Amino acid sequence: MSPGSLLLATRSPDKVREIRRILGPLAGLRLVDLDAAGVEVLREEDDVEVYDTFEENARAKALYFHRRTGFPTVADDSGLVVDALEGAPGVRSKRFAPDSDVLSGLERDRANNEHLLSLLGDLELSRRTARYVCVASLIDGGEESFFRGEAEGLILGLPRGRGGFGYDPLFYDRGLGLTFAEIEGEEKNRRSHRGKAFRKLRHHLLEEGE
16 A cells, blocks of 8 residues: 555544554554544435445445545444344444434443343353454555454343443453453454454555555
């Protein structure tokens, strides 16, 4: 990739912070979020991620913002895949709970978590296996690349921890004995689906810059 700017195509401040920490400094490359780039919020953005796979949604979002700005663009689609729910919520993780479209931020996270717990009911912990999935899509001119990361865990019956966002208070890392809402900064980025995907992206960017 030629020196310049890389657009982080997400409206989530939480994601922007995580991605910046994971990618770290990249010589000759400035990370720019949508607000800093002055990209106006349009209603049509809600209709971009309509596909059934993380790869398709990530590509659609990256391509959409690349076309609007002309910048090399990275976008990710991520979500929670629960085995007992046949893969749900999957690509619908952000809007899983009924009426979640009218909610935002912490209210939507709370509604999604409560809906997930209601569906799992009193299912025993050993059968509440799940994985977080993140796919990052990079659009740079005519070139497209994908980077996938996954993190395995269990869904607890009650939330734990004050950090993170989304389903983090319920997502239990068996290796550490902590939820993703209890894991701090660098350790979370080392183990998380987003950390794994964006470290692959960082490696790709560094190779391209050589």
